Amino acid sequence: MNRPVRNFIRAESFPLLVVVVLAGAGLAVLRPEFTKEFNLYVLLFDISGSMLVAFSQMMVIATGGMSLAVGATGGLSAVLAAGLMVSYGVPVEVAVVVGLLAGIAMGFANGFLTVKTGINPFIITLATSAAYEGTNFGITSSNPYYDLPTQFTDFGQARTSLFPHPLLISILVAVALGFVLYRTVIGRSILAVGGNARAAEMAGIHVGRTIVIAHVISGFLAALGGLMLMARLGNGSPTIGSQWLLPSFATVLIGGALLAGGKVSITGAILGCALLALIANGLVIFRADPYWVTFLEGALILAAVGLNQLRSTSTRQSIRPRPQAQPMPATK
Numbered sequence: 001m002n003r004p005v006r007n008f009i010r011a012e013s014f015p016l017l018v019v020v021v022l023a024g025a026g027l028a029v030l031r032p033e034f035t036k037e038f039n040l041y042v043l044l045f046d047i048s049g050s051m052l053v054a055f056s057q058m059m060v061i062a063t064g065g066m067s068l069a070v071g072a073t074g075g076l077s078a079v080l081a082a083g084l085m086v087s088y089g090v091p092v093e094v095a096v097v098v099g100l101l102a103g104i105a106m107g108f109a110n111g112f113l114t115v116k117t118g119i120n121p122f123i124i125t126l127a128t129s130a131a132y133e134g135t136n137f138g139i140t141s142s143n144p145y146y147d148l149p150t151q152f153t154d155f156g157q158a159r160t161s162l163f164p165h166p167l168l169i170s171i172l173v174a175v176a177l178g179f180v181l182y183r184t185v186i187g188r189s190i191l192a193v194g195g196n197a198r199a200a201e202m203a204g205i206h207v208g209r210t211i212v213i214a215h216v217i218s219g220f221l222a223a224l225g226g227l228m229l230m231a232r233l234g235n236g237s238p239t240i241g242s243q244w245l246l247p248s249f250a251t252v253l254i255g256g257a258l259l260a261g262g263k264v265s266i267t268g269a270i271l272g273c274a275l276l277a278l279i280a281n282g283l284v285i286f287r288a289d290p291y292w293v294t295f296l297e298g299a300l301i302l303a304a305v306g307l308n309q310l311r312s313t314s315t316r317q318s319i320r321p322r323p324q325a326q327p328m329p330a331t332k
Contacts, residue, residue, distance in 0.1 A: 012256050013268040020271050023278045031285045040162040043281050045232065048167035050247060050273035052225035054255070055177055057248035058269055059218040062181070063211050064194040064261025065121035069110055070248050071241030072132035073219050074226030077103040079136050081227060082145035082236025085152065092152045100223050106132060107219020111212035136238050145236035156231020166228050173221065178266050180217075190214050194261025246297045247276055253304035276300070 027034040034040075053070060060067040081099030084090035090098075110128055114121045158165040181187035189210045192200040201207050226240050233240075253259065254275060255268025280293045 013265055013271055016254065016256075016268060016271045016275070020274045020278065023275065023282075027278065027282050027285065031282075034281070034285055037162045039281070039285075041159050041164055043277055044162065044167055045159075045164040046277040046280065047270075047273050048164060048170040049225055049229055049232075050251060050277060051170040051270055052173060052221050052228065053244050053248045054251040054269040054273055055173060055266075056218045056221035056225065058252045058257060058264050058266075059177075059190070059214045059221070060121065061252055061257050061259065062190050062194045062261055062264045063214045064197065065114065065211070065214075066249070066259075067110060067121065067125045067215070067218055068245060069106065069125040069129035069132060070218065070222045071244035072129040072136065073103055073106045073241070074222040074229075074244065075238065075241035076106065076132045076136045076139075076226075077223035078226035078230040078240045079140055079145070079236050079238060082148060082230060083139060085149055086145045086147055086236070092149050096152075096227060099227050100220060103219040103221075103223020103226070104216055105219070107215040107217070107222070108212060110219065111215030114215070115208040115211055133242075140236070140238040142238055144238065146234075148230070148234060148236065152231055153234045156228060157234070166232070169224070169228065173224070174266055174270060181264070181266070186210070186213060191262055191264070194258075194263070196262070246294065246301065247273075250297045250301045250304065251276060254300055259305065 024034075053074070056070045056074075057067060077099040080102050081095040084095040084098055085092060106128070110121070110125050113119070113128070114124045117124070156166060179187075181191065189200065189205045190213070192203065192205055193207050193210045197207050200210075222241070225244075229240055230236055251272035252264070252269050254272035255265050255270070257264040257268070276293075276297065279296055280290075283290065283292055
């Protein structure tokens with residue numbers, strides 16, 4: 001067995017890959033309709049959207065925080081873009097840019113308030129989530145924007161065989177995030193702050209600025225996910241993003257990220273998205289109650305948090321300095 005294969009098998013995400021492959025193979029054997037082209041297209045589209053949501057949460061978790069505003073940010077960004085396109089006839093390109101800028105602004109607000117107030121980001125994003133969601137329903141009066149431009153919806157629903165075109169965006173984002181996190185100063189700073197904020201500050205890293213940047217990237221990715229989902233649905237629904245909270249945590253934690261920060265896995269997050277999508281798809285094929293998806297997401301989060309705690313404990317024990325042997329007393 002050559003070295004690349006050994007390294008691949010020893011990778012932390014390899015067991016999760018095995019689970020995903022076995023789950024897919026099991027569904028294919030038990031339900032032949034699972035392998036139909038349209039079903040695989042739907043499965044891949046669900047994975048592509050979940051990837052952006054997972055990456056959005058992952059950037060905040062990397063700093064040792066968490067964001068409850070991921071769904072509200074994506075939903076409000078999508079609604080703002082839809083309103084511009086439908087009510088004011090703004091060109092699609094301009095409306096999309098405004099939606100992405102709105103996500104960046106909301107992410108900046110989350111990070112800025114977290115840094116300046118010193119309040120836990122859980123509380124900050126809980127408050128901003130309510131504010132963004134309230135603005136969303138205020139703008140729409142709880143009514144979706146219909147008649148989106150076909151130029152916009154055609155891309156969201158386009159596919160080549162079973163490959164949805166929006167999946168290409170998610171793949172490009174995954175590659176870009178991998179480069180940013182592991183090949184740039186800001187990416188390494190984000191992981192350093194999550195690992196040990198005090199040590200990062202002593203090393204010359206501006207902790208506050210780094211946290212704000214992580215939230216800004218998170219807001220951008222949430223907005224992109226909201227726009228992609230809106231393009232597929234064909235309308236600007238005020239409920240976009242309302243079901244993102246549990247999956248955003250489940251996929252990242254299942255993928256091997258440390259809840260305390262400092263360690264995330266892009267490959268693991270993608271596999272976590274694939275696992276949840278397979279579970280949801282399988283329940284639909286077996287005509288099970290869709291609410292079981294939420295139950296299983298919660299169960300997976302509990303399991304992932306337990307595994308997370310074990311990882312954190314083993315990491316602390318591995319870096320704990322060993323006691324030095326005491327010199328033997330001199331004998332007379």
